[in-house]
Amino acid sequence: MNSNKKRNLIRKLVGLTASMAIASIFAPSTPSITQVVFAEEAPAVTYKVKYKFISSTPGKELPQRVLDVLPGDEEYPVGSLVQPTTEFKKVVGEGIPRQVVEGEGYWVFQGFDSDARTIKNGDVVFTGKWKWFDYIDYSYVVGGPVFVPLPESMINEAAKLKTTRISYADFENHVDIPENLKIIQKLMNWNEATGKYEPIIVKDDDAQWEYHPKPDPAGDGLRVELDYNKNSKFRYDFPKVQEFLNLYWQPIPRNVEYEFVSGTKGKEIEGVLDHLKPFHKGTYYYYYRNLKEYSETKIVAEQPKQTTFYDSTKKGTWTFVSYDVTEKLLSEWDLNGWNLKFTGTWTFVADEEPAPEESTEEQSNQTESTDEKLETTEVPTTQKEANVEQPESTEVQTSEKVTEAELPNTGTTGVLTTVIVGVCIALSGFGLFAQGRRKEG
Numbered sequence: 137m138n139s140n141k142k143r144n145l146i147r148k149l150v151g152l153t154a155s156m157a158i159a160s161i162f163a164p165s166t167p168s169i170t171q172v173v174f175a176e177e178a179p180a181v182t183y184k185v186k187y188k189f190i191s192s193t194p195g196k197e198l199p200q201r202v203l204d205v206l207p208g209d210e211e212y213p214v215g216s217l218v219q220p221t222t223e224f225k226k227v228v229g230e231g232i233p234r235q236v237v238e239g240e241g242y243w244v245f246q247g248f249d250s251d252a253r254t255i256k257n258g259d260v261v262f263t264g265k266w267k268w269f270d271y272i273d274y275s276y277v278v279g280g281p282v283f284v285p286l287p288e289s290m291i292n293e294a295a296k297l298k299t300t301r302i303s304y305a306d307f308e309n310h311v312d313i314p315e316n317l318k319i320i321q322k323l324m325n326w327n328e329a330t331g332k333y334e335p336i337i338v339k340d341d342d343a344q345w346e347y348h349p350k351p352d353p354a355g356d357g358l359r360v361e362l363d364y365n366k367n368s369k370f371r372y373d374f375p376k377v378q379e380f381l382n383l384y385w386q387p388i389p390r391n392v393e394y395e396f397v398s399g400t401k402g403k404e405i406e407g408v409l410d411h412l413k414p415f416h417k418g419t420y421y422y423y424y425r426n427l428k429e430y431s432e433t434k435i436v437a438e439q440p441k442q443t444t445f446y447d448s449t450k451k452g453t454w455t456f457v458s459y460d461v462t463e464k465l466l467s468e469w470d471l472n473g474w475n476l477k478f479t480g481t482w483t484f485v486a487d488e489e490p491a492p493e494e495s496t497e498e499q500s501n502q503t504e505s506t507d508e509k510l511e512t513t514e515v516p517t518t519q520k521e522a523n524v525e526q527p528e529s530t531e532v533q534t535s536e537k538v539t540e541a542e543l544p545n546t547g548t549t550g551v552l553t554t555v556i557v558g559v560c561i562a563l564s565g566f567g568l569f570a571q572g573r574r575k576e577g
Contacts, residue, residue, distance in 0.1 A: 142212070161256050162293050175366070180213045181213065181464055182211045182255075182258065182259055183212065183214065183257075183259045184260070185211070185259070185262070185435065186259055186262065187206055187221075187263075187265045188207075188261055189203060189263075189264050189265075190264070191265075191267075192246055193266075193267050198346075199229065200230050202243050202538055204214070205224040205228065206224070207220075207221050207223065207452060215256075217254050217255075218251045218255060218260060219251065220250070220251075220264075227242060227243070227244050227245070228246065229304055230243070230304075233397070236304060236305040236308050238303055238305045240303075240304060241270035241304055243266045243267065244267050244269060244374045245265075247264065248263065248264050248265075249262065249264075252263060269375045270303075270304075271301050272303070273299055274299065274301070274307065274377050275300075276294075276320070276378065276379050276381055277296035277371070278290070278297070278323065278381045278527070278546065279382060280382070280383040280384070283299070286383070287338055287345070288492045290336070293322060294323060299501070300313050307377065317570055321559070324347035324349075324381065325347070329533060333510070341422070341423050342388050343384075343386065345384070348381065348382070354539060359456060387421040387422065388422070389420070389474070389491070390419065390421065390476050391418070391420070394413040394416070394437075394438075394478050394479075394480060395479045396412075396481075396482055396483055397482070398482060399457055399482060400483045400484040400485075403450065403452075408447055408449070409482060411441075412440040414438035414440060414441060416438060416546070422471065425466050425467060426467065434463055435464050435465075435466065435467055435476070437459045437462050437478040439456075443455065444456070447484070450486070451486060452484050452485055454482045454483070455482060456480060456481075457480075457482075457483055458481060459478045459481075460479040
């Protein structure tokens, strides 16, 4: 084949290939006759998880009350790792619910025979064991915060509490043990009058302990259903039961106080200046006074709201002088000395009393008194003379009475009376003189 024929053949082959490629692009798609068939999954095989209760106490069969709390069956697929349920009552008393009888005991769940199992080719059965008890050893645990030890007096009192064996009936019915109850009431500072537990003050620390009893859970068997990691009142390790007597400790909060006293002898303040005491912000705790960041805190006394005050009752003025100390560090706080209190001294100055002035009425009374004295000393002498030689005529005397009656009370009555008496005496003398001349003639 020559070269020309080879070239023509190659062109035809290339053109045919290109045409087939273009046709494959634009040609409609055609379904494939091949089908993929998936096999159906077989249903999962499941088996049941069952529960069974038995007695671990020889000679004691489980009562119906225990069998009534048996959990129901459950289903799980093969290969599942299952654990037994714990959602059922684990302490059951004998007898009628909520009506336990003295002498009847109680059953306590001891656990299952296995903690977990894998389901393989059949049902799984968990067997739970129950143990019977006819008593409870009841005791107390007295405690408080870990960082603050109980006072020695409280420790000694707590040591007197005894572990007591009681029946399940007494336990469920909350029957108190008399000898322990007296100790608890003393330890927790029970106040019979108020019906409350009062705080126990520890003076040396200026702090207090306070007992807050937790309420008993209600209902048969529910006392032991509490999770004792969550504020439970009891700890259970049957037949042992411990009741927690929790004491709460807290330092007593204190505020800065101010006291006002008199610096003037014989004058007492008697609370008249209380409204002038300053208000000091801040609360402090004696228990922490020796902590470094606390002990360096300085308390500075504040001035009264005003430094002078007029006392209208005592008629004088109070003046503030000074405090006993003006500032103190908390490290210097001493319950037997400085006790967050500043004492301020005030002095009293009474008002000046004005010199007494005589009134017009007093002067008039004094004048009358003087005139009366003069009259008293002069009148008797005149009366003697009048008695010795009394004229027959009474005309002057009548005139004298009228004149005295008409004269106003001006304070000069005594003087006028003296003048008139003198005139009367003169006239009497003149009459005697005339009578003597007539005799001579």
